[in-house]
Amino acid sequence: xxSKSDVKGFYRQKKKxxxxxxxxxxxxxxxxxxxxxxxxxxxxxxxxPPALVTHGGALDLKDNYDGSExxxxxxxxxxxxxxxxxxxxxxxxxxxSKLGLNPPGDVGMLLKSGKVxxxxxxxxxx
Amino acid sequence: MAVMEEEQSDIERKQxxxxxxxxxxxxxxxxxRGQQYSQIYFARLHLMRTLLYSLVPTWKPHLPVCTVLGLExxxxxxxxxxLYKHMKLKPCVLDEYSKERxxxxxxxxxxxxxxxxxxxxxxxxxRVKLSGTTLSPSFYVTGIVVAxxxxxxxxxxxxxxxxxxxxxxPQLDPxxxxxxxxxxxxxxxxxLGSSSSNPLQVQLLVDHITGHLGDExxxxxxxxxxxxxxAGDSVEIPRELLNGQNLAPKDQSRLSEPIKEVDILLTQxxxxxxxxIMPGPNDPSNFAMPQQPLHRCLFPSSxxxxxxxxxxxxxxxxxxGVRFLGTSGQNIHDFxxxxxxxxxxxxxxxxxxWRHIAxxxxxxxGCYPFTDRDPFFVESCPHVYFAGNQxxxxxxxxxxxxxxVVRLISIPRFSKTGTAVMxxxxxxxxxxxxxxxxxxx
Numbered sequence: 253x254x255s256k257s258d259v260k261g262f263y264r265q266k267k268k269x270x271x272x273x274x275x276x277x278x279x280x281x282x283x284x285x286x287x288x289x290x291x292x293x294x295x296x297x298x299x300x301p302p303a304l305v306t307h308g309g310a311l312d313l314k315d316n317y318d319g320s321e322x323x324x325x326x327x328x329x330x331x332x333x334x335x336x337x338x339x340x341x342x343x344x345x346x347x348x349s350k351l352g353l354n355p356p357g358d359v360g361m362l363l364k365s366g367k368v369x370x371x372x373x374x375x376x377x378x
Numbered sequence: 379m380a381v382m383e384e385e386q387s388d389i390e391r392k393q394x395x396x397x398x399x400x401x402x403x404x405x406x407x408x409x410x411r412g413q414q415y416s417q418i419y420f421a422r423l424h425l426m427r428t429l430l431y432s433l434v435p436t437w438k439p440h441l442p443v444c445t446v447l448g449l450e451x452x453x454x455x456x457x458x459x460x461l462y463k464h465m466k467l468k469p470c471v472l473d474e475y476s477k478e479r480x481x482x483x484x485x486x487x488x489x490x491x492x493x494x495x496x497x498x499x500x501x502x503x504x505r506v507k508l509s510g511t512t513l514s515p516s517f518y519v520t521g522i523v524v525a526x527x528x529x530x531x532x533x534x535x536x537x538x539x540x541x542x543x544x545x546x547x548p549q550l551d552p553x554x555x556x557x558x559x560x561x562x563x564x565x566x567x568x569x570l571g572s573s574s575s576n577p578l579q580v581q582l583l584v585d586h587i588t589g590h591l592g593d594e595x596x597x598x599x600x601x602x603x604x605x606x607x608x609a610g611d612s613v614e615i616p617r618e619l620l621n622g623q624n625l626a627p628k629d630q631s632r633l634s635e636p637i638k639e640v641d642i643l644l645t646q647x648x649x650x651x652x653x654x655i656m657p658g659p660n661d662p663s664n665f666a667m668p669q670q671p672l673h674r675c676l677f678p679s680s681x682x683x684x685x686x687x688x689x690x691x692x693x694x695x696x697x698x699g700v701r702f703l704g705t706s707g708q709n710i711h712d713f714x715x716x717x718x719x720x721x722x723x724x725x726x727x728x729x730x731x732w733r734h735i736a737x738x739x740x741x742x743x744g745c746y747p748f749t750d751r752d753p754f755f756v757e758s759c760p761h762v763y764f765a766g767n768q769x770x771x772x773x774x775x776x777x778x779x780x781x782x783v784v785r786l787i788s789i790p791r792f793s794k795t796g797t798a799v800m801x802x803x804x805x806x807x808x809x810x811x812x813x814x815x816x817x818x819x
Contacts, residue, residue, distance in 0.1 A: 337411025
């Protein structure tokens with residue numbers, strides 16, 4: 253883990269009052285939130301970094317997991333459409349429809365909208 | 379002085395319209411994304427199950443169809459799934475690690491079949507062991523999809539009463555009734571570069587095909603040849619050079635000599651007749667089926683002819699409406715290792731009746747892990763179905779229930795037998811073309 257002094261040297265922080273050049277001030281303003289986000293790993297002197305405390309006190313352990321992702325995970329796990337490892341979800345949906353298995357239309361619409369995760373549940377984990 | 383003018387009539391070679399159908403065997407567009415072979419088995423099961431479900435009502439109309447998990451004891455039903463053959467003698471990598479070093483039974487020299495082999499039917503819900511005398515395990519191999527009629531016994535096995543195979547696929551058009559004889563020459567196993575290949579024999583073959591041999595009658599016969607298909611194993615690269623060590627410059631030239639010989643030969647053929655060359659197990663192409671076409675840069679002089687075509691293995695094409703489908707023989711060799719049969723054409727017939735060219739892929743035959751299709755599934759019945767690099771020449775004409783007619787050809791290795799095969803497209807008759815260089819005086 254890098255020590256505090258290394259990080260401080262990397263993100264050059266200048267005093268906000270009387271900022272000499274605009275870009276540098278901008279950099280320092282950008283530096284503090286990013287510093288705050290990784291506060292837990294880089295050991296800063298901020299005790300309760302705001303980024304980690306959200307959702308009314310609950311810890312933010314789920315990353316982009318919501319209702320549509322749940323529907324897609326059920327599609328991944330459904331045995332009727334075959335194995336899901338090593339295929340993108342769109343490819344698996346198209347294979348299912350090509351083989352006449354009638355995959356659910358709403359899953360297809362979700363996948364085509366492109367706002368959801370394209371890879372299956374096990375991608376990168378198995 | 380009267381000058382006797384002899385009319386020199388040019389004999390013209392006949393021509394046929396060629397149409398390549400190798401697209402499904404090419405893997406340029408495929409990308410490996412960490413998939414496993416379960417994907418290709420899934421695709422195969424679904425393709426064939428849909429097909430078998432449509433055939434079951436005419437076969438056993440009064441019986442219900444269920445999945446393996448839905449089997450109820452003592453109730454007769456029909457199940458559809460992939461066959462798996464458990465073989466005692468099949469070499470398994472886990473045997474090396476097993477703690478008990480029991481005495482392994484002696485393996486027969488030509489295959490791994492044993493009387494204790496049994497079959498299991500598997501679909502995505504489960505698997506069940508098959509019992510009964512209807513199915514003879516030595517007839518089948520792993521990877522075929524069939525429908526079985528029977529019932530579950532108390533012991534948990536499935537007692538088979540009847541079996542339904544997919545049967546010959548529908549044939550598109552019957553072969554056009556050509557008025558004239560047009561011949562296709564098949565040759566395989568030239569094995570140039572090996573000690574068993576006889577250069578004089580090969581040159582005789584090339585000279586005969588190109589019309590440089592024989593009197594006018596012979597030349598007229600040769601002019602009726604419209605296509606040459608080389609079904610694999612054209613080179614044999616000296617194996618002792620490929621041991622992982624750096625090659626000395628003089629060894630490097632030894633490595634490329636067989637290919638250069640093939641190139642010279644192919645130039646002679648391609649200069650006068652359309653030629654298709656397929657890769658075989660010993661050729662410089664990839665190992666897994668479907669083998670990709672041999673690269674053009676291997677044949678610098680013959681590839682410049684537009685009659686030269688480098689094709690995939692398996693190879694599918696159409697000449698004047700007659701459909702051809704064939705391989706360089708790996709599928710049949712693998713089949714032979716795991717089942718019993720009297721001759722190679724019988725294996726060819728079985729694979730066609732099961733509608734799958736290489737059922738043992740990917741179990742024991744190397745195969746690319748396709749995800750959404752199985753290119754070895756035969757959708758449309760060919761008129762000619764061949765396999766190269768076999769031990770001897772064999773041929774059979776089979777007919778299907780819907781009037782399909784298929785000529786099966788087992789092409790022998792040329793380096794061993796000196797025999798090529800000629801097929802007449804007009805009536806699908808087939809005969810051997812042998813060349814000998816030994817004279818017995």
